[in-house]
Amino acid sequence: MSEAIGTLVPGWLAAAREPRVVAELELIFAEASRAIAARGPACWASGRCCNFDAAGHRLYATGLETAYCLLRAAVPSQGDLAAAIARGGCPYQVLNLCGAHGHKPIGCRVYFCDRSAQAWQQELYERLLAELRGLHERHAVSYVYAEWRGLLSAFVEGPSLADVPRFVVPNGGDRGGATPLTVRGQ
Numbered sequence: 484m485s486e487a488i489g490t491l492v493p494g495w496l497a498a499a500r501e502p503r504v505v506a507e508l509e510l511i512f513a514e515a516s517r518a519i520a521a522r523g524p525a526c527w528a529s530g531r532c533c534n535f536d537a538a539g540h541r542l543y544a545t546g547l548e549t550a551y552c553l554l555r556a557a558v559p560s561q562g563d564l565a566a567a568i569a570r571g572g573c574p575y576q577v578l579n580l581c582g583a584h585g586h587k588p589i590g591c592r593v594y595f596c597d598r599s600a601q602a603w604q605q606e607l608y609e610r611l612l613a614e615l616r617g618l619h620e621r622h623a624v625s626y627v628y629a630e631w632r633g634l635l636s637a638f639v640e641g642p643s644l645a646d647v648p649r650f651v652v653p654n655g656g657d658r659g660g661a662t663p664l665t666v667r668g669q
């Protein structure tokens with residue numbers, strides 16, 4: 484991840500604590516949930532979609548989504564990130580569960596390996612991404628859309644994350660929620 488990306492991290496962290504930004508982002512997440520519930524794709528919780536190399540895809544997210552997740556879920560270490568990259572997957576994957584339950588980016592929410600989802604998920608993803616871009620523009624948040632683990636690394640390797648108060652997740656809810664493991668296909 485470039486040095487230039489690292490300079491944007493403090494702004495993303497500040498935006499991910501800003502109530503108006505958070506409210507709009509969570510509305511987009513809720514819209515994703517509603518759209519998916521209406522279509523009812525199957526998820527077999529195989530966890531394969533979170534092993535990007537095995538599934539043959541990559542997860543992309545924005546800097547703001549990454550900040551939102553890191554302020555609410557467990558923060559992976561550089562070692563966690565390196566191990567995840569070595570095994571081809573995501574540092575939040577815990578067996579077949581998502582350790583960023585409730586905080587994961589839109590790409591994770593929309594992707595299903597169920598073949599029936601292929602007819603609609605790309606369109607839904609692009610619509611939600613356009614809304615996300617609009618959110619950035621309305622609140623003057625820098626828009627960067629990049630590979631997930633690279634973005635996580637930019638946050639984890641910089642000093643800013645340690646200086647920003649994190650949100651408490653009740654009942655250890657950032658570990659092991661049984662949500663479908665879904666990522667963006669390519």
Ligand code: SF4
Pocket residue numbers: 532533542573574575576577580581582583587588591663664665666
């Ligand atoms: S759903 Fe997304 S954040 Fe969660 S483990 Fe899978 S790739 Fe990682």
